[in-house]
Amino acid sequence: VSLAVPEEPSRHGQPRTWKLVLQYDGTAFVGWQRQAEGESIQRLLEEALERLDGRPVKVVGAGRTDAGVHALGQVASACLAREVQPSELQRALNAMLPREIRITAAEAAPSGFHARYDARSKTYRYLVVTGDIVSPFAWRYAWHVKQPLQIDAMSRAAGALAGRHDFAAFQATGTDVKTTIRTVTSSVVTATRPGGAVVSPAWAADMPGDETAIAYEISGDGFLRHMVRNIVGTLVEIGIGRRDESSIAATLASRDRGTAGPTAPAHGLYLVRVDYS
Amino acid sequence: VSLAVPEEPSRHGQPRTWKLVLQYDGTAFVGWQRQAEGESIQRLLEEALERLDGRPVKVVGAGRTDAGVHALGQVASACLAREVQPSELQRALNAMLPREIRITAAEAAPSGFHARYDARSKTYRYLVVTGDIVSPFAWRYAWHVKQPLQIDAMSRAAGALAGRHDFAAFQATGTDVKTTIRTVTSSVVTATRPGGAVVSPAWAADMPGDETAIAYEISGDGFLRHMVRNIVGTLVEIGIGRRDESSIAATLASRDRGTAGPTAPAHGLYLVRVDYS
Numbered sequence: 367v368s369l370a371v372p373e374e375p376s377r378h379g380q381p382r383t384w385k386l387v388l389q390y391d392g393t394a395f396v397g398w399q400r401q402a403e404g405e406s407i408q409r410l411l412e413e414a415l416e417r418l419d420g421r422p423v424k425v426v427g428a429g430r431t432d433a434g435v436h437a438l439g440q441v442a443s444a445c446l447a448r449e450v451q452p453s454e455l456q457r458a459l460n461a462m463l464p465r466e467i468r469i470t471a472a473e474a475a476p477s478g479f480h481a482r483y484d485a486r487s488k489t490y491r492y493l494v495v496t497g498d499i500v501s502p503f504a505w506r507y508a509w510h511v512k513q514p515l516q517i518d519a520m521s522r523a524a525g526a527l528a529g530r531h532d533f534a535a536f537q538a539t540g541t542d543v544k545t546t547i548r549t550v551t552s553s554v555v556t557a558t559r560p561g562g563a564v565v566s567p568a569w570a571a572d573m574p575g576d577e578t579a580i581a582y583e584i585s586g587d588g589f590l591r592h593m594v595r596n597i598v599g600t601l602v603e604i605g606i607g608r609r610d611e612s613s614i615a616a617t618l619a620s621r622d623r624g625t626a627g628p629t630a631p632a633h634g635l636y637l638v639r640v641d642y643s
Numbered sequence: 644v645s646l647a648v649p650e651e652p653s654r655h656g657q658p659r660t661w662k663l664v665l666q667y668d669g670t671a672f673v674g675w676q677r678q679a680e681g682e683s684i685q686r687l688l689e690e691a692l693e694r695l696d697g698r699p700v701k702v703v704g705a706g707r708t709d710a711g712v713h714a715l716g717q718v719a720s721a722c723l724a725r726e727v728q729p730s731e732l733q734r735a736l737n738a739m740l741p742r743e744i745r746i747t748a749a750e751a752a753p754s755g756f757h758a759r760y761d762a763r764s765k766t767y768r769y770l771v772v773t774g775d776i777v778s779p780f781a782w783r784y785a786w787h788v789k790q791p792l793q794i795d796a797m798s799r800a801a802g803a804l805a806g807r808h809d810f811a812a813f814q815a816t817g818t819d820v821k822t823t824i825r826t827v828t829s830s831v832v833t834a835t836r837p838g839g840a841v842v843s844p845a846w847a848a849d850m851p852g853d854e855t856a857i858a859y860e861i862s863g864d865g866f867l868r869h870m871v872r873n874i875v876g877t878l879v880e881i882g883i884g885r886r887d888e889s890s891i892a893a894t895l896a897s898r899d900r901g902t903a904g905p906t907a908p909a910h911g912l913y914l915v916r917v918d919y920s
Contacts, residue, residue: 389778389779389780390779391779391780436779436780460776465777465779465782466779467779468776468777468778468779469776470776499737499745499746499747500742500745501666501745502666502667502668502742502743502744502745503666503668503713503784505742507780
C-alpha cells in the first residue's frame with residue numbers, strides 16, 4: 367500500500383502545535399466548517415497548510431461561525447510536521463489564502479493545544495444600523511433595521527443577560543447539547559454614530575443624517591447555536607418597542623425558544639476574540 | 644412607423660428635470676458610464692428610471708468614475724415626464740437598484756440643469772492603508788501600501804498642488820482635452836489610525852498594530868482623466884522616500900506624464916461631493 371501521508375513527521379522531532387489568529391469577511395463563505403459544497407474557511411486554511419506541510423492537516427477552530435458570520439479574532443489550532451518560523455508561516459499562509467481571510471498572528475502553542483476545548487472565553491460583536499437607507503459600504507457588515515431603536519431599553523435588557531443562566535430560550539431549535547447553562551461575563555449595547563462603530567468617518571460623514579449604529583458585545587464561557595443572533599433579534603424587538611425590556615428575564619426563565627425574538631441575520635455578527643488560560 | 648418612445652410627455656406639463664445624489668460601492672461595476680459589456684451605474688440607473696417613466700431616460704453623471712471607483716456623493720441629472728414626489732422617486736429607485744447603489748437625495752432641479760456642465764467644484768478622496776497585512780474588510784476600499792509613509796512630506800507635496808496649474812503631467816496619456824489647466828482649491832493629506840479613516844473602530848481595534856490609514860482629499864473645478872490617481876501615485880512615492888517632496892513642483896512644470904508617479908489603483912478612490920452654484 368502506498369501512503370500519501372507519511373506516518374512520521376518529515377523532519378526529526380515531534381510535530382509542532384500552532385495557534386493561528388485570523389480575521390475573515392464571511393460574506394462569500396459557507397461558514398467556518400467544511401461542507402460538502404461551497405468554500406469554507408476551514409477548508410481553505412487546511413488546504414494552505416497541507417501545501418506547506420506536504421501532508422493532510424486537520425485544523426480546529428475555536429468557534430464554528432455560520433455562513434456569512436465574520437471574524438476579527440478567530441483562533442485555530444493545527445499540528446505541522448515541518449519546522450517553520452512563526453513569521454514565515456504567517457506570511458506563507460497569507461500569500462496562499464484569499465484576501466477575505468488574513469492570518470493576523472501565528473505562534474507555537476503547547477503540545478496538545480486545542481483551539482476549541484481550551485478556549486476559556488469568547489467575545490462576539492453584533493452591529494446594527496438604523497435609518498431609511500443603508501450605506502452601500504455597510505450592508506454586508508451590519509444588520510439594517512429601518513425603525514429607530516430605544517437604545518437605553520436595549521442596554522438594560524442586555525445587562526440582564528449577564529451571569530450564569532440557562533440560555534435554552536436563545537438556542538436554535540433542534541440542537542442537542544449536554545447543558546444549555548452558560549456564563550455570560552459581559553453583555554453590553556453601545557450606540558454610536560455610524561462613523562463610530564460600523565462605517566468609517568470617511569464614508570459616514572457623507573451619509574444622510576438619520577442613521578445610527580449600534581454595537582452589541584457579549585463575552586462568555588460558551589455559546590449555544592445561534593445564541594448571539596437570537597439575543598440580538600430579541601433586543602431589537604425591545605428597541606423598536608414591540609417587546610418590553612423587562613420581559614427578557616421571563617424569556618430567559620421560560621427556556622422556550624418560542625418566547626424569544628427572531629434570529630438576527632448572520633452578516634452583522636463578528637467573532638471578536640477568544641481567550642485562553 | 645411605430646414609436647416606442649412617446650414624442651410628448653405622458654402627462655400634461657413639461658418634463659421635470661431631476662437632481663439625484665448617489666453613493667455606490669464601485670467594486671463590481673465597469674464604472675459610471677455605459678459600456679458594451681458589464682454593469683455600469685449609469686445603465687442601472689437609466690433602466691430603473693425607464694421603468695418608472697415608461698420611456699427611455701438619459702442620465703448624465705457629474706463625474707464619469709472609472710471601473711472600481713466608489714462614490715459618496717455622485718450627482719446625476721435626468722428628465723422625467725411622469726410627475727412624482729421626490730421622496731417617492733428616491734424610494735422607488737432604491738427599491739429597484741442593487742444595494743451597491745443608493746440614492747441619498749432626489750430633488751427637482753431648474754429646467755436645463757446638467758449634472759456635469761453645471762458642476763462648479765468636485766471633491767475626491769483617496770484612501771491608503773499601510774502595514775504588512777490589510778484587513779479583510781478594507782482591501783476593496785483602500786490602496787494597500789506595505790511600506791510606512793512619511794506623511795509630513797506627502798502633506799507638503801500635496802499642498803504644492805493647490806492653485807491654478809497646468810496638470811498635464813498628471814493626465815492619463817492619450818487623452819485629448821482642450822486645456823489641461825485646472826484650479827485646485829484644496830489638496831490635503833491627513834493621517835489617522837485605521838479606525839479613524841478607513842476601517843471602523845469596530846474592526847480596527849482588533850487589527851495588528853502597525854497599520855496606518857491615510858486620506859488624501861482634493862477639490863477643484865475639474866479633473867483630468869486619472870488626475871487624482873496619478874497624483875496619489877506620485878505622493879505615495881514621496882511618502883516611501885523614492886521621490887523628493889520638493890520634486891512635485893518640477894513634475895507639475897514638466898507637463899510630462901513620464902515625470903509623475905504610477906497610477907494608484909481605482910479601488911481607493913471616492914467621488915465625495917459635487918458642488919453647484
